[in-house]
Amino acid sequence: MDDQTLSKPALPGRNAALLFDLDGTLVPFADDPSLVCLPDGLRRMLLRIRHLLDGALGIISGRGIADLDAIVRIPEIAAAGLHGGEWRTADGQRAQLPVHRPIVDAAVRHALHRLGDREGLLVEDKGSSVALHFRKRPERREEVEQIAYDLQRIAGSGFGLQKGNCVIELKPAGIDKGTAVQRLMESAPFRGRKPWFIGDDYTDEHAFEYVNRLGGSSVVVGGRRPTAARAALADPKAVRRWLGRMIVSLETTPGNTPS
Numbered sequence: 001m002d003d004q005t006l007s008k009p010a011l012p013g014r015n016a017a018l019l020f021d022l023d024g025t026l027v028p029f030a031d032d033p034s035l036v037c038l039p040d041g042l043r044r045m046l047l048r049i050r051h052l053l054d055g056a057l058g059i060i061s062g063r064g065i066a067d068l069d070a071i072v073r074i075p076e077i078a079a080a081g082l083h084g085g086e087w088r089t090a091d092g093q094r095a096q097l098p099v100h101r102p103i104v105d106a107a108v109r110h111a112l113h114r115l116g117d118r119e120g121l122l123v124e125d126k127g128s129s130v131a132l133h134f135r136k137r138p139e140r141r142e143e144v145e146q147i148a149y150d151l152q153r154i155a156g157s158g159f160g161l162q163k164g165n166c167v168i169e170l171k172p173a174g175i176d177k178g179t180a181v182q183r184l185m186e187s188a189p190f191r192g193r194k195p196w197f198i199g200d201d202y203t204d205e206h207a208f209e210y211v212n213r214l215g216g217s218s219v220v221v222g223g224r225r226p227t228a229a230r231a232a233l234a235d236p237k238a239v240r241r242w243l244g245r246m247i248v249s250l251e252t253t254p255g256n257t258p259s
């Protein structure tokens with residue numbers, strides 16, 4: 001169904017575990033992925049909410065964790081990167097799935113060779129995957145997607161494709177943001193709490209489906225439909241306003257000691 005009308009999300013209670021996507025959710029899209037930054041005011045809000053939820057706040061992204069850390073700048077925040085290919089729990093333990101570097105190297109070389117004129121296009125080498133970006137050249141979408149399909153054939157069944165906002169990515173098969181949410185939810189202080197996932201893109205649908213199955217709350221940012229999400233916010237500015245209301249609500253909930 002693509003005429004879904006979704007209402008705004010309620011405010012999470014003190015037993016919530018809050019998991020956010022980054023690009024298109026907490027921060028607006030930029031032409032160049034390296035130009036994205038998280039404003040200081042928003043960082044302070046996330047820190048405050050993390051404190052009020054006893055640490056149960058994390059980021060789940062298609063970016064690698066090192067890239068996320070450089071943007072988010074919240075030391076040791078619980079995170080999953082590369083759509084679930086690596087993760088770090090709130091106590092700082094890190095893990096990552098095996099990286100098939102020779103295949104990724106071959107895919108990067110093939111993509112660079114095939115693209116020819118790369119003006120406005122970007123081949124992003126993410127270590128275990130490779131993303132082909134066409135935000136500045138939307139008219140080349142079909143050509144870029146065709147190259148990605150060819151990369152998938154060359155890489156074989158151990159790899160799959162993930163479409164996103166003006167991007168298509170070759171990534172290891174069998175990982176997605178649903179498994180990423182599951183990994184964090186099985187670790188402290190997330191375990192036993194009600195999961196919330198807030199995201200905007202196709203890759204976030206796996207996470208929406210997962211939290212829905214757990215009886216959690218799923219919030220899509222923006223107008224992409226259809227979606228498995230059960231509530232919606234218009235854009236990253238609306239997300240920030242919602243976070244502001246959340247802080248007031250959590251601070252005034254009996255049992256929370258403002259500090």
Ligand SMILES: O=P(O)(O)OC[C@H]1O[C@H](O[C@H]2O[C@H](CO)[C@@H](O)[C@H](O)[C@H]2O)[C@H](O)[C@@H](O)[C@@H]1O
Binds near residue numbers: 165
């Ligand atoms: O899961 P996310 O946190 O949303 O990360 C998804 C991808 O984000 C980045 O690409 C997207 O954002 C860029 C900056 O706004 C934009 O230029 C690009 O068009 C978007 O697709 C990042 O570069 C990717 O590696 C992530 O997978």
